[in-house]
Amino acid sequence: MFYTRTEKFVKDLLLSFNIKKPADLGIDKVADALQVTVHLWEFGSEAICRNGKYIIFLNEQKNERVQWQEFTHEVGHIMWHVGRQELLPPSFIELQEWQANYFSCHLCIPTFMLEDNTLKMTPYKLMELFNVEYAFACKRMEMLENKRGYYRSNLS
Template sequence: MANTYNNLEDYVMNLLSRINIYYPYQLTIETIYPRLGLSVYYLPQDSMAIADNLFLDNRMSDAALWQEFGHELCHILWHAGDQALIPLSMREYQEWKAENFAQHLCIPTFMLNEKHYLTMKIKLPG
């Protein structure tokens, strides 16, 4: 029986496939951001995205940084403009979408599927 993915799961799978990310060991900030043409800066301030730049709070744990990266990446890929200039309800909507996106990017559904590794038409590492 074939798996059926929702639109977000498909989007994440296509995004990662487009930049040749197929395996969990490849899911790192340092692997993904250059392949997307982004810059990442680690600073002791709240995380934010501006244009193609991600500013991540270096006071966070590695796990929290990974989740924050996914959240801010969503803002770069899906949202435009300055959140300070939009209505509160739209800002809250964008934040909810970014959290949802981050959850799917950080643990991609297609990578949880055991059959995924059996059907991949790529060369296994090693």
């Protein structure tokens, strides 16, 4: 199977932490592996760097699925972005948010964990297996279908 740059990055990252199956995924395990501290608070999600250490803040009122999705979004910022967004032009902020959302889709539901099951997967199965919300699972499923369709039409 051909992997995009993001899919390969996520696969290599997770395998380097011995995270090989959906049950291995979770905030605690990924945060520990990345040496990121996670704090729950009453405000929105955000990632900051203090003294060279990353801290991710998650809203304590959100359910576990949403916290996982927002955690992976913030990890995307940590992995691929530097600096403070409030100093950037709006178009750059929009790009960074798109990139973090895209990364989140791949970290929450890694392509390599689906290779044997993609034909049998439904959004409900993805939701349960990867502990994400239904809408998130639908979005990821659509991404997989689009990728499959693209390669079928362009490589045949």
